[in-house]
Amino acid sequence: MTTFFHFSDFHILPKKGMTREEGDPCQKIEKLIETAEETGISPSFSIITGDISQNGSQEGYDIAKDYIKKIEQLGGPVLPVIGNVDKRETFRKNLLKESHNEKLTPCYYTKTVEDIQVIVLDSQNLKKVTGQLQEPQIHWLEEQLLNKEPTIIALHHPPFTLQLPDGLSYPLFKVKDELRFYKTIKESNTVAILCGHLHQSLITQRNKVSIIVGPAALSESLINSKVSKTYNASGFTIHTLKENALTSRPVIYSEERKLIKTTPITQ
Ligand SMILES: [Fe+2]
8 A cells, every 4th residue: 555645736936935816835835745744644755746836947946845855754755747837947957856958858757666656747838838748758658658567647737628517628738649648558557647737626537547636735726618716725635545546635725715816718
């Protein structure tokens, strides 16, 4: 049995104490780490599914490194995933400790912890806010899956079109890449796909594989076809994997369910 933590969407600003309309990202992350500590759980590893430093600033990653150290002190390594507001050059240098700073090369890697293969993908699309997965990354993924080990795949963008309660839908990923992704993982032993980006705890399924979108540290969003409402809430997820059964417990914190803003959707 393996228990691990899933954080997402930190959106750290260049200075501690700096605020945006959703509040102070650092204060929210610190509160989440405290909440994680209060659980008394020592995770085998933790994943942060992207949007770590707002605009990929070096200062934001300096702060992120401190938080990553604190999360590591709870137990196990921390596996960062790149999001759409991160920047490949600074993300790679600071969080993956790789020396080259090629901004076009995606940041993907794998790590095995307690016989679970965790595959971290880079779904960043420099031209659009929707996700993508292209060659050679998808070919690399294919090779990693050949060993049939129990696998967790983590990427920032949810690889699906979001079905809205009012019947409309909201594309989150390049459709061609999404289809290729599911074809690639079809015969593998993928237990779950973990994502971020939506700022909402959400679960769906594709081809019997669970896709779990973790709540964000920064805020919570509720989207319908006309508006997106942003709330002052913050959360993370505790996942427990036993054999091939994953149990996911979102822990969402909000002193008051305060509506911050309502944004019209334009499609
Ligand atoms: Fe995002």
